[in-house]
Amino acid sequence: MRKIRIIAEREYLSRVKKLQFILITLGAPILFGLFFLVVGFIFSYSGDEKRTILISDPSNILEERFEASTITEATFRQGTTAELLKIKEEEGFDGVLLVPAVDSAMVRDINLRYISEQRLDIDTDLNITGYFNSRMREWKIKQLGIDEDLLASLNTRVRISSSTDLVAAASESEDDAVDEGSSITPYVAGGIGLVIAMLIYFMVFINGMMIMRSVMEEKVNRIVEIMISTVRPFELMLGKLIGVGAVGVTQIFIWLTLIPIILFGITLLFGETMTAGAQGMGEAPQIDEATLMGVLSELANFNWWVISIAFIFYYLGGFLLYSSLFGALGAMMGDDLGENNSLSLIITIPIVIAIYIGVVAVQSPNSTLAVWSSIFPLFSPIVMPCRLAFDPPLWQLLLSGVLLIAFTLFIVWFSGKIYRVGILMYGKKADLREVIKWLRNK
Amino acid sequence: MNESALNIQGVTKKYEGHLAVDDISFEVEKGVLFGLLGPNGAGKTSTIRMITGITLPDEGKIFLNGKRVDGSLTAGIGYLPEERGLYKKMTVGDHLMYLIRLRGFSTKEGKKMVDEWAERFEIRGWWKKKIEELSKGMQQKIQFVAAVMHNPDLLILDEPFTGLDPVNSNLIRDEIKRLSSEGKGIILSTHRMEQVEELCEKIVLINHGKIVLRGRLNEIKESYWDNEYLLGLDQEPGNLEFGGMEVREKTAKGHWKIKVREGVNTRDILSAVLKSGVELHHFEKSLPSLNDIFIKITGKSINEEQ
Numbered sequence: 049m050r051k052i053r054i055i056a057e058r059e060y061l062s063r064v065k066k067l068q069f070i071l072i073t074l075g076a077p078i079l080f081g082l083f084f085l086v087v088g089f090i091f092s093y094s095g096d097e098k099r100t101i102l103i104s105d106p107s108n109i110l111e112e113r114f115e116a117s118t119i120t121e122a123t124f125r126q127g128t129t130a131e132l133l134k135i136k137e138e139e140g141f142d143g144v145l146l147v148p149a150v151d152s153a154m155v156r157d158i159n160l161r162y163i164s165e166q167r168l169d170i171d172t173d174l175n176i177t178g179y180f181n182s183r184m185r186e187w188k189i190k191q192l193g194i195d196e197d198l199l200a201s202l203n204t205r206v207r208i209s210s211s212t213d214l215v216a217a218a219s220e221s222e223d224d225a226v227d228e229g230s231s232i233t234p235y236v237a238g239g240i241g242l243v244i245a246m247l248i249y250f251m252v253f254i255n256g257m258m259i260m261r262s263v264m265e266e267k268v269n270r271i272v273e274i275m276i277s278t279v280r281p282f283e284l285m286l287g288k289l290i291g292v293g294a295v296g297v298t299q300i301f302i303w304l305t306l307i308p309i310i311l312f313g314i315t316l317l318f319g320e321t322m323t324a325g326a327q328g329m330g331e332a333p334q335i336d337e338a339t340l341m342g343v344l345s346e347l348a349n350f351n352w353w354v355i356s357i358a359f360i361f362y363y364l365g366g367f368l369l370y371s372s373l374f375g376a377l378g379a380m381m382g383d384d385l386g387e388n389n390s391l392s393l394i395i396t397i398p399i400v401i402a403i404y405i406g407v408v409a410v411q412s413p414n415s416t417l418a419v420w421s422s423i424f425p426l427f428s429p430i431v432m433p434c435r436l437a438f439d440p441p442l443w444q445l446l447l448s449g450v451l452l453i454a455f456t457l458f459i460v461w462f463s464g465k466i467y468r469v470g471i472l473m474y475g476k477k478a479d480l481r482e483v484i485k486w487l488r489n490k
Numbered sequence: 491m492n493e494s495a496l497n498i499q500g501v502t503k504k505y506e507g508h509l510a511v512d513d514i515s516f517e518v519e520k521g522v523l524f525g526l527l528g529p530n531g532a533g534k535t536s537t538i539r540m541i542t543g544i545t546l547p548d549e550g551k552i553f554l555n556g557k558r559v560d561g562s563l564t565a566g567i568g569y570l571p572e573e574r575g576l577y578k579k580m581t582v583g584d585h586l587m588y589l590i591r592l593r594g595f596s597t598k599e600g601k602k603m604v605d606e607w608a609e610r611f612e613i614r615g616w617w618k619k620k621i622e623e624l625s626k627g628m629q630q631k632i633q634f635v636a637a638v639m640h641n642p643d644l645l646i647l648d649e650p651f652t653g654l655d656p657v658n659s660n661l662i663r664d665e666i667k668r669l670s671s672e673g674k675g676i677i678l679s680t681h682r683m684e685q686v687e688e689l690c691e692k693i694v695l696i697n698h699g700k701i702v703l704r705g706r707l708n709e710i711k712e713s714y715w716d717n718e719y720l721l722g723l724d725q726e727p728g729n730l731e732f733g734g735m736e737v738r739e740k741t742a743k744g745h746w747k748i749k750v751r752e753g754v755n756t757r758d759i760l761s762a763v764l765k766s767g768v769e770l771h772h773f774e775k776s777l778p779s780l781n782d783i784f785i786k787i788t789g790k791s792i793n794e795e796q
Binding site: 062269279 | 542543544563565567569571572573574575576577578579580588589591592593594633636637
């Protein structure tokens with residue numbers, strides 16, 4: 049045990065003392081925010097091409113107005129298709145949109161026609177049809193003489209506020225239940241789940257690779273030859289796992305203490321701008337501050353103790369599980385990194401699948417897929433955190449935890465066997481058959 | 491006979507149907523430099539790994555200072571592996587302290603031992619340098635220190651001179667001799683015969699996992715002596731007249747190697763030389779080199795790949 053401690057201590061200190069560690073630990077939340085922003089941007093990105101079109105609208109449904117976002121300029125003309133195409137050529141329009149003549153407000157289908165050298169892209173298609181649909185609706189309302197207020201009253205805004213606190217729910221009056229904040233609870237809970245899952249995902253990945261590289265380095269440098277006459281290979285591996293694992297736990301602690309501070313800072317900041325705004329310009333806020341404050345107050349309502357402990361537990365489980373596999377792989381590898389890349393890919397597949405399941409689990413945390421994935425040890429380190437903020441039943445947490453511990457112990461033992469033989473094997477490529485032989489070795 | 495530092499009895503190790511070490515027994519005495527010889531792949535490293543407790547013998551027993559140790563890692567052994575390296579990013583001081591603590595010494599005890607060796611090898615000035623900043627030779631010195639600093643009773647040095655420049659080579663050689671004279675058990679494992687001939691008193695020679703030769707070096711050489719002498723003459727030895735002399739070769743130093751018939755003794759040779767009037771400036775009994783003996787036994791040079 050003493051040897052494992054000394055090894056772990058070295059592994060830990062040699063990493064934590066590096067400037068890189070401080071940068072990554074402090075930079076990660078910022079990078080993370082950026083990552084989400086970029087992903088959000090990519091998904092909300094719509095074409096930046098702008099085009100000018102010529103529109104023929106014989107029934108004047110559009111009333112010479114067209115304001116779809118991918119169209120910069122719309123000009124209305126009458127005429128045959130041939131005439132319009134001629135104007136398009138002469139005046140340099142990008143395309144011609146032909147709206148058919150409509151004689152009755154009861155029409156259910158309309159076929160627009162778009163003529164251009166460029167094929168119609170999905171973005172423009174949706175843009176034009178969507179816009180036209182809403183204008184058509186306005187036109188029909190006018191044609192049919194419907195009262196718009198009457199029509200609006202047909203729509204009902206439906207929201208749901210949920211509570212897992214059955215006792216409190218029983219005693220609350222109907223009015224209490226209408227709580228503005230709790231309708232955003234699932235979103236905030238999902239957000240927390242995803243952030244934690246992503247953090248675990250990245251940490252397992254990065255630290256796992258770190259272990260693999262460090263094992264390979266020791267093997268290639270032949271340090272391991274000097275080490276193994278002093279410590280058992282398994283002690284060396286465990287010490288390494290514990291040391292690097294502790295680095296991750298340190299990071300989590302730093303984040304868990306930093307995040308409340310950051311949130312508190314945001315609250316203060318926005319609290320001030322809100323009062324300033326009230327004194328100054330009055331209304332017209334750029335961000336929906338009420339929502340933001342709602343999210344912040346929601347955050348305070350979660351059971352952070354459980355979440356923090358589970359965060360560390362699942363990180364450690366996932367880390368030990370995957371890193372010991374990575375370590376064994378590192379020991380199998382020869383001197384060149386490329387050799388067993390396909391195997392390292394196989395190890396990463398379950399983690400990648402887990403993160404996809406995690407995204408689904410956030411949307412429906414009690415689906416069969418989410419529940420069983422959060423119990424299955426290869427996925428649970430990432431999927432369970434996604435469900436954490438939704439208060440999963442205790443039996444699921446316990447089962448998932450026990451299975452993770454048992455499976456991790458097995459994998460660490462199994463990897464230890466491969467590691468033990470692998471680190472002393474040089475010049476020989478270790479394929480799977482070779483590894484099976486090692487496992488049989490005493 | 492000196493006190494036994496290491497005694498291995500009937501040790502055998504199999505790897506996947508291939509017999510790496512086949513029923514090997516030998517004894518290493520304190521203060522007697524011991525050579526473990528053999529070509530690459532003969533089973534030297536496998537034997538050493540069992541002695542150091544890295545692997546377990548399939549059969550046989552290993553005693554260190556009379557205590558059975560097979561399968562346990564013990565601080566009583568210092569091991570300098572053939573393939574060796576250090577953590578590149580660690581400083582010399584941190585590294586040595588790390589290794590000595592792993593061997594079970596407290597920081598305080600360890601510091602004293604490391605300091606002593608740092609003084610002896612004059613590496614004090616390198617204390618805060620990272621390993622990667624050191625020259626290859628310096629790194630090897632540190633590796634040697636790492637192997638011996640905890641004052642083990644038995645020292646196993648596997649090819650300790652590879653890659654060393656002459657200066658450091660001499661330093662390490664002197665250190666090995668000193669440690670041996672202090673009564674340590676030392677095993678020098680190598681396939682470089684000239685080093686063994688220079689340093690070792692006793693040897694075992696392994697080939698294909700078996701001991702093919704063992705004993706005191708000079709006795710072995712005597713027993714393989716082939717009635718050969720080296721003569722330094724001022725002219726061709728063809729003029730010498732006595733029965734059954736054969737000229738073998740002229741050595742690089744200009745000496746003539748001759749072989750005489752069984753029964754011809756030194757006196758006969760010298761009187762023939764005197765009678766012929768040839769000037770004699772060197773006369774030596776020509777003992778075979780270990781490599782010659784190895785070739786004689788196995789039909790192959792020790793440096794050939796198996």
